[in-house]
Structure formats: C-alpha cells, structure tokens
Amino acid sequence: MDMQLGAYETAVRQRLRAWDESGFARRLWAKDPTLWFEREEPEIVDRLGWLTLPDDMAPRVPELTAFGAEAQSEGIRHVVLLGMGGSSLAPEVFQRTLGSKPAYPSLIVLDSTHPDAVRAVDAAIDPAETMFVVSSKSGTTLETLSGFRYFWSQTARTLDRPGRRFVAVTDPGSPLEDLAKSRVFRAVFSAPADVGGRYSALTMFGLVPAALIGVDLERLLDAAATMAHRSGPAVTASASPGLRLGAAMGELALAGRDKLTFLVSPTLRAFPDWLEQLVAESTGKDGKGIVPIAGEPPADPGEYGQDRLFVSYHIDGEPVPGTDGVVAAGHPLITIPLAGVYELSAEMFRAEMATAAAGSVLGIHPFNQPDVQLAKTLAREAMEAEEGAAEPIEAVRLSEPGFITSVGAFLGTVDTGDYVALQAYVPRNAENESVLQRLRIGLRARTGAATTVGFGPRFLHSTGQLHKGGANNGVFIQIVDEPSSDVPVPEVDYSFGKIIRAQADGDYRAMRGRGRRVLRIDLGRGTLAEMEQTWPA
The missing domain is CATH 3.40.50.10490 (Glucose-6-phosphate isomerase like protein; domain 1)
Structure with missing residues (x-):
C-alpha cells in the first residue's frame, strides 16, 4: 500500500x-471497548468477532465445499440470494469478481421490493433448478421474508418438497431459524452473533453462497488470514x-x-x-x-x-x-x-x-446503526395506514411543466463540501444504471459536488444510516415510479408495490425529520430515460 x-x-x-x-493494536485484538469510548458501550465487545473469522471459519471449509458440490451434482443452475445489506453485498461481490466455478450455478441477488425486479428474477429461473438462500441476521428482515414467501409459493407449484430448494443463513435462535425448521429447509447455517452484518463477509453469510457457486473457500480464507496476521x-x-x-x-x-x-x-x-x-x-x-x-x-x-x-x-x-x-x-x-x-x-x-x-x-461507534430503525418504523406505519390517511408527500412530477425549474432550484442548494445522492426506487438493471451514471456526471459538472447512487430499498441497508445520521452535507434526490403492475406477497395482506412505496415514504419522512434537503421526483409510469431527456442542463 x-x-x-x-x-x-x-x-x-x-x-x-x-x-x-x-x-x-494489542488492545484492539483484546477487544478493549475503551478504544472508542471511556465507558463501555453496547455493541462493541460483542461485535468484534470479525477479527478472528479467517481462522475460526477454516474448519468449516470441508463441510461447505461438500454442500456446494452436492447442490451442483443435483443440477442446480441458479442460486437466488434473498437478503439485504450485509447479507447480500459480499456474495454479490464474490460472484462478480471471483465468478462461478465451471459447471457450478450462477448467483442472482434479489435485494429489491420493486415488483418489476421480483418478476425479472422469477422469469430468469426455473424453481426446480434453483437453490434459494434466505439470508437475514435478525431473521425478521421485511424484504427478505417477502421474497421468501413469493418464491416458496412459486417453488411449491413445481415441487412436492419445496423445502429441499431452500437454505437459511441467520443468527442462532432467530425467527428465520424457526421458519426454516417448520418448512423443512434443506439446511440452516448459523452465523456468529458477535459479528455485525457489514463485517460478516467471511461468516456463513458470505461463505454459503460462495460455496454454492464453487468459490475456493480455503484460498479465500487463507488470503484473509494472511492479512489478519500482518495486522496482528x-x-x-x-x-x-x-x-x-x-x-x-x-x-x-x-x-x-x-x-x-x-x-x-x-x-x-x-x-x-x-x-x-x-x-x-x-x-x-x-x-x-x-x-x-x-x-x-x-x-x-x-x-x-x-x-x-x-x-x-x-x-x-x-x-x-x-x-x-x-x-x-x-x-x-x-x-x-x-x-x-x-x-x-x-x-x-x-x-x-x-x-x-x-x-x-x-469518536463514533463503528458497530451500531442507531438511525436505521427510524425509516423502518415510518415505513411500517405507512404500510399499516388506511388509504389516504397519511399526509401526502410533496413531489415534483415528471409530467408537470415546471419539472426543470423545480429540479434546478433544488440543485441550487448544493454548497461546497456537499454531496448529491440519487436514491432511485426503480429496478436495478443495466439501462437504469447507465442513465444514473450519466446523471452523476452532469450533477458533478453542475454543482462541483461528489455524487452517489443508490437503488431503493437496497441502499437503506447500506448508506441509509449515513444519510440520516451523518453530517448534514447531503442533498438527496429521491426518485419513485409506479410499477407496470403489482405483485402480491403470498401469505400476507400486502404487495411488493405497497412495500416499496412505504419504504420510500418512510425514508423521505425520516430524512425530513432530521432536517435533510430532499426532493422527491415521481416518474409515474415514466422511466429514468424519459426523465433524463427533460433533466436541467
């Protein structure tokens, strides 16, 4: 370096x-909480398990490797990971960087509640040839459980024993563990409770999906162990x-x-x-x-x-x-x-x-996430509210004649040291990613500010804490649309469309409540590409 x-x-x-x-260094490895605060704070000593993961997980490699080989031998062509944030990001990086071993399945991550995203995954797979990894540390993640309910229903139409196509990764004793046992999942893998989600790449959250796509786990852990020893x-x-x-x-x-x-x-x-x-x-x-x-x-x-x-x-x-x-x-x-x-x-x-x-x-606590729950609570309230009961959120509509003026005026609030965040509650696909990247270039040229892009609700489990709890130097453009058609969530009385709009509403209100500068753009049935055509120069 x-x-x-x-x-x-x-x-x-x-x-x-x-x-x-x-x-x-010595005190860090001894898990001394006073490195961060004079008095011991919750979620420090019991969140430092990541330090020894490279060595701790090595004995599990034969078991995991055999599990991946067994799935491959049964003709599994896809692994669909249902998870958010720390449960999904490392496996996605492993797939995109290390790739699948020849003849092993490819990994598809579903970390969206947009109906179009759910349908896209459904269209890309055959449930009979797919292994679903249901991944949640708490075992209560709304997006993960909704995805599970949908694909359980789809798989049950094809297979008499759908549980053979499902694997759970969670903390011991979680509601997801109970669910997996009651539905007779093929396997339940427990992750250490003393490792937070974003530090969990080398726990079962990362290693189970990696094993299923044929990653060399011994090599992966050896490299991490070498770095750990160099930083011992x-x-x-x-x-x-x-x-x-x-x-x-x-x-x-x-x-x-x-x-x-x-x-x-x-x-x-x-x-x-x-x-x-x-x-x-x-x-x-x-x-x-x-x-x-x-x-x-x-x-x-x-x-x-x-x-x-x-x-x-x-x-x-x-x-x-x-x-x-x-x-x-x-x-x-x-x-x-x-x-x-x-x-x-x-x-x-x-x-x-x-x-x-x-x-x-x-001088901050690096292992907690104190502002994440607020948006979740407000989203839950939005889902449970009677139709029309909640105060409507003001939005700039793509179809309105004042769109360019409104967006331009909002961008005028960007100051030196700010960053501009595009929060897009739309499907994460190649076309939308390309449009957002072009918009970033234009925003940076216009404002001089750094830019970020997040697809909702994915980013809520990534940068959402920073947006609400960090310095007030973010300028947020929230983009929502109306899905082409909705998708019901089996076993419950709500739909994916209702979830994603409630999540956008909850996060918008949470940010406004924290005094953040945020503008909502409502595409309606329009697209990001259409918005780009009317974007202020």
Whole structure:
C-alpha cells in the first residue's frame, strides 16, 4: 500500500505514533471497548468477532465445499440470494469478481421490493433448478421474508418438497431459524452473533453462497488470514496495513477530506459496493461520517473538490481509470495493489480494521446503526395506514411543466463540501444504471459536488444510516415510479408495490425529520430515460 498524502502525512504519522504508544493494536485484538469510548458501550465487545473469522471459519471449509458440490451434482443452475445489506453485498461481490466455478450455478441477488425486479428474477429461473438462500441476521428482515414467501409459493407449484430448494443463513435462535425448521429447509447455517452484518463477509453469510457457486473457500480464507496476521496484536500501528489505512481515513476526514472516493481496475468494479456499506453504516452517525463514493465515473482531476481522499484498488497489471494526475492536482491518493482476485478477502479484512480504527479517530461507534430503525418504523406505519390517511408527500412530477425549474432550484442548494445522492426506487438493471451514471456526471459538472447512487430499498441497508445520521452535507434526490403492475406477497395482506412505496415514504419522512434537503421526483409510469431527456442542463 502506497500513501501519497501530501500535507496530511504529518497528522497521520502522529496518529500512528500515538496508537503505538497506547498499544492500540494489542488492545484492539483484546477487544478493549475503551478504544472508542471511556465507558463501555453496547455493541462493541460483542461485535468484534470479525477479527478472528479467517481462522475460526477454516474448519468449516470441508463441510461447505461438500454442500456446494452436492447442490451442483443435483443440477442446480441458479442460486437466488434473498437478503439485504450485509447479507447480500459480499456474495454479490464474490460472484462478480471471483465468478462461478465451471459447471457450478450462477448467483442472482434479489435485494429489491420493486415488483418489476421480483418478476425479472422469477422469469430468469426455473424453481426446480434453483437453490434459494434466505439470508437475514435478525431473521425478521421485511424484504427478505417477502421474497421468501413469493418464491416458496412459486417453488411449491413445481415441487412436492419445496423445502429441499431452500437454505437459511441467520443468527442462532432467530425467527428465520424457526421458519426454516417448520418448512423443512434443506439446511440452516448459523452465523456468529458477535459479528455485525457489514463485517460478516467471511461468516456463513458470505461463505454459503460462495460455496454454492464453487468459490475456493480455503484460498479465500487463507488470503484473509494472511492479512489478519500482518495486522496482528504484536504489529505496531505504523506497520499494520489495517491501522495505517484507518489512520489516513480518519485524519483526512477530520481535515475535511471526508469523500472517500474509490477508483478500481475493471476486475474489481463490484468491490466498492461492499466498501460503501462498510464505511457509510459504520461512520455515518452523531452528525459525523466518511462519505464513500462508489462507482462514480472518473473526472479530470481538476474537477474534483478539496473534500476528496482517493483510494485505488487494482489487480496487478490492470490499469485504474481516473488515477492519472490526481496527486499532481493536489489530491491525496492511497494505492492498494492485489496480486490476484482471491486477495479480495484480504482487502475486506484490511477495510474492516481500517473502518473500525477510523471510528476511533472520529469518536463514533463503528458497530451500531442507531438511525436505521427510524425509516423502518415510518415505513411500517405507512404500510399499516388506511388509504389516504397519511399526509401526502410533496413531489415534483415528471409530467408537470415546471419539472426543470423545480429540479434546478433544488440543485441550487448544493454548497461546497456537499454531496448529491440519487436514491432511485426503480429496478436495478443495466439501462437504469447507465442513465444514473450519466446523471452523476452532469450533477458533478453542475454543482462541483461528489455524487452517489443508490437503488431503493437496497441502499437503506447500506448508506441509509449515513444519510440520516451523518453530517448534514447531503442533498438527496429521491426518485419513485409506479410499477407496470403489482405483485402480491403470498401469505400476507400486502404487495411488493405497497412495500416499496412505504419504504420510500418512510425514508423521505425520516430524512425530513432530521432536517435533510430532499426532493422527491415521481416518474409515474415514466422511466429514468424519459426523465433524463427533460433533466436541467
């Protein structure tokens, strides 16, 4: 790892020296909660299990590998993961970066409640040739259980024993574990309760889906174990890969460089989505936070504001678009090379340690998510409210003549140091992703601000904590639509369409309640592509 920090190098060196003097590394591995607060806080000591996961999970490799081979031998062609946030992001990165072993199934992640997204997954699979992984730490995640109910119903139409096509991953004793037993799931895998969702890539949440697509789990864990040992309790902070990165992240955020911008080589293009949740949900609270910028199209270095810290990840030999000229333009740059794709797990471990350490610099709790529940509560209230009982949410409609003027006026509120977040409650597909990326380029050129994109409700389990609990420097554009047709959720009295609109309403009200700048755009039956045509220049 090469750190070119310019004027910030002194502060980072001083932080590392102070950590060496206080025994930070040793105390971290001893799970000392006073690294973050003088008094012990909940969800610290009992959330540090990720430190030893690479070694702890190694004995489970033969069992998991055999499970994956057994499923493959039965002709399973797809693995559909029903999960959100920490339950889905690592498996998605494993599929997109490591890929499936030849003759093994491919992984499809459903982390949306948009009816069109549910239908798209349904159309892509044959339930008789699909293994469904129902993944939820709490065992109560609304999106996950709704997806389960839908695909259980679809599978039961084809198979006499639908449970043979379902696997649960959850914490011991959760409602999902009870459900899996009552429906006679093929298997239930328990994850350690002392590992939070965003730190759970190397628990069963990541390893079960990885095994089903034929990932070499021994190689994956070995790479992470090597990084863990390089960052071990006897290693000084100034020599620890994780603590060096964490000191830089924390100190530069304190100095105003709080937009942690990831630049990656092509093979690693999925990795920032996982990093985004880790950083945003861990640091975005108490009016503070590091804002991860994932997947933003590169710009000329002179276009970036003075609030950026760039971190570049690349596979050896692969170029990284956007890094040329960054340092010359006065921006700090951290460069992290990977010898091969299986070092992905090592970088996950480094990032986890760095994020936990950066939390100590910022004086925040890196393992809780105190503002996530508010949006969930408001969404539940919206679902349970009688038709028309809730106060309507003001929206700018694509069909209205004042659309351009309204959006332009809202963008006029963007100030130096802000970021603009596009929150799109639409299906996550190639066309919509392309439109949103083009909009990011235009927004950055118009405002000079960093930009983020999140598909709802997926982002609620990733950056949602930062949006509501972090600094009030976000400018949020929430985009909703009317699905082409709704999809009922079996066994309950609501639909996917009702869920996703309630989730958008709940998050909108939560953000407004926290004094955030937020504009809702209602596409109606229109599309993002149509909106792009009328977007203010």
